[in-house]
Amino acid sequence: MKISGSIVALVTPMHSDGAVDWESLRKLVNWHVEQGTDAIVAVGTTGESATLGFEEHDLVIREVISAAAGRVPVIAGTGANSTDEAIRITRGAKADGADACLLVTPYYNKPTQEGLYQHHLAIAKAVDIPQILYNVPGRTACDMLPETVERLSAVPNIIGIKEATGNLERVREIRQRCGEDFLIYSGDDATATEAMLQGACGDISVTANVVPAQMAAMCKAAIAGDAETARKLNAEIEALHRDLFVESNPIPVKWALYEMGLIGSGIRLPLTILSEPAQERLTPVLRACGLIK
DSSP states (O other): OOOOEEEEEOOOOBOTTSOBOHHHHHHHHHHHHHHTOOEEEESSGGGTGGGSOHHHHHHHHHHHHHHHTTSSOEEEEOOOSSHHHHHHHHHHHHHHTOSEEEEEOOOSSOOOHHHHHHHHHHHHHHOOSOEEEEEOHHHHSOOOOHHHHHHHHTSTTEEEEEEOSOOHHHHHHHHHHHOTTSEEEEOOHHHHHHHHHTTOOEEEESGGGTOHHHHHHHHHHHHTTOHHHHHHHHHHHHHHHHHTTSSSTTHHHHHHHHHTTSSOSOOOTTSOOOOHHHHHHHHHHHHHTTSOO
8 A cells, every 4th residue: 555645744632731632632533534634644753752651652553543444544653762662662553553654763862874774674674564764854863864765765664755854856866766666755844845746755744734635635736746736735835834833843733723723732841832922923824824713
């Protein structure tokens, strides 16, 4: 199964005390299915994976898979900066029925390119499930270079990469090195349209949390090569691509969803609720997109 299109990097709804809001999580999954989202990432970095405990991490993935009920694929975020931990979480996701796993490069410990290769190779060998690499050096202080991606693309169950540098030349180089069968997903909403017009097969998106139908339509057009339609649709929401990152993700997108009445206000320290100056910047954009009154 090829997973493509608009893939939401789903937030993890929380109550004001930080406890996971299971009812809102199920409602979000149903809403995304109804709105045309093509697939869901559960407990990616937008889902606050860094502050969920081990059991919570497993439970959120399990709940999303249950709520999706086979209607859309579920990609489990199972990356960690400990190889053993990533293997444990990935095994759990496979046991729970995830369609694939998304593994962010190890953060903080800054491995070498050889270390990155060995880390992802060990996980791929340990767990027989389709695995997607995730490169986001702006958050991890670790950049997986195209030559390392090329080495890992030879591993049978490493099927693709979420490339979140926003560098379109990087997308082109990975495609050239890894061939047409290796899946490339944009991880940068601002450049996702152009990445898909250049051959990326989808967008693992923060913006899709708030405008799922629009993102699904844009991705469909871009993947089909309809540049005019894709760019027109993208222009209608490009301010969201910018201002949903006015503070560290997922602070702004969780606040936007709260203002839309879809989730509670909860977020876990060290992240905090969106500051008033940032709220003043994001509010008119949400209004312009018809998301709040």
